Amino acid sequence: MEIIIVDTEAQASHLGAKIVAQQLMKKPDSVLGLATGSTPLALYNQLIGLYTQKQIDFSRTTSFNLDEYVGLAPSHPSSYNSYMWKNFFNHINIRPHRIHLPDGLAPDIAEHCRQYEGAIKAAGGIDLQVLGIGADGHIGFNEPTSSLASRTRIKTLTLQTRHDNAPNFDLNEQVPHHVITMGVGTILESRICLMLAFGTSKAQAIRDMVEGPISSSVPASALQMHPHTIVIVDETAASALSRRDYYRWVYDNKPKWQQYE
Numbered sequence: 001m002e003i004i005i006v007d008t009e010a011q012a013s014h015l016g017a018k019i020v021a022q023q024l025m026k027k028p029d030s031v032l033g034l035a036t037g038s039t040p041l042a043l044y045n046q047l048i049g050l051y052t053q054k055q056i057d058f059s060r061t062t063s064f065n066l067d068e069y070v071g072l073a074p075s076h077p078s079s080y081n082s083y084m085w086k087n088f089f090n091h092i093n094i095r096p097h098r099i100h101l102p103d104g105l106a107p108d109i110a111e112h113c114r115q116y117e118g119a120i121k122a123a124g125g126i127d128l129q130v131l132g133i134g135a136d137g138h139i140g141f142n143e144p145t146s147s148l149a150s151r152t153r154i155k156t157l158t159l160q161t162r163h164d165n166a167p168n169f170d171l172n173e174q175v176p177h178h179v180i181t182m183g184v185g186t187i188l189e190s191r192i193c194l195m196l197a198f199g200t201s202k203a204q205a206i207r208d209m210v211e212g213p214i215s216s217s218v219p220a221s222a223l224q225m226h227p228h229t230i231v232i233v234d235e236t237a238a239s240a241l242s243r244r245d246y247y248r249w250v251y252d253n254k255p256k257w258q259q260y261e
């Protein structure tokens with residue numbers, strides 16, 4: 001894992017966008033894995049900016065989102081489908097037929113999940129997967145005790161995650177109990193994983209992921225087995241890491257050919 005500690009969320013998102021942009025320049029028909037939540041919002045804004053300045057082009061890009069709420073129509077304002085269009089897809093030139101999100105209304109969820117896995121495979125696999133992390137160490141919606149070999153499937157959210165995500169729902173509306181999420185095993189097959197995390201609420205999860213034992217109690221710790229994971233954190237999210245001076249030293253002394261900027 002490469003751990004990059006920067007001062008602010010804005011710097012982290014700027015660097016994250018640079019890494020995604022480099023991927024798209026190197027391979028214009030890249031398959032991107034995309035995340036939702038508050039974490040990637042500034043990253044998407046940066047990418048929209050680069051697209052507006054004609055520095056990157058999404059016309060050949062394919063996307064697969066990590067997860068979606070079961071029971072919400074794509075048009076529901078709190079669905080991740082709506083989030084993606086509002087915050088990213090409406091502002092870039094990605095072709096709608098190359099956009100994939102799990103369907104929260106799929107009548108046969110197990111079959112839908114199999115098809116989702118098949119579509120990822122048919123697209124050639126995910127080149128770069130954007131990730132956030134839950135305060136409980138989840139990636140996608142793979143809550144603690146998720147199998148580290150899991151594939152796309154239905155999961156039940158923890159109380160904490162439902163509580164964390166409640167601000168995205170109307171006051172009189174319940175956060176769904178169930179979701180469809182790519183599995184940990186699905187995520188681990190991405191060629192590059194790019195995780196962003198900000199704020200003290202993520203500090204313990206980041207420490208457990210990077211420096212703790214690999215355990216299904218912290219699904220993100222499975223990324224220790226991944227050959228190319230980049231983790232960009234601000235100072236507060238890095239605050240519980242015991243080796244943060246070493247990670248800073250490594251990043252500050254990267255050989256020129258390995259540098260992102």
Ligand code: PGA
Binds near residue numbers: 038
């Ligand atoms: P957040 O969620 O970006 O809203 O903090 C991250 C996650 O739950 O994976």
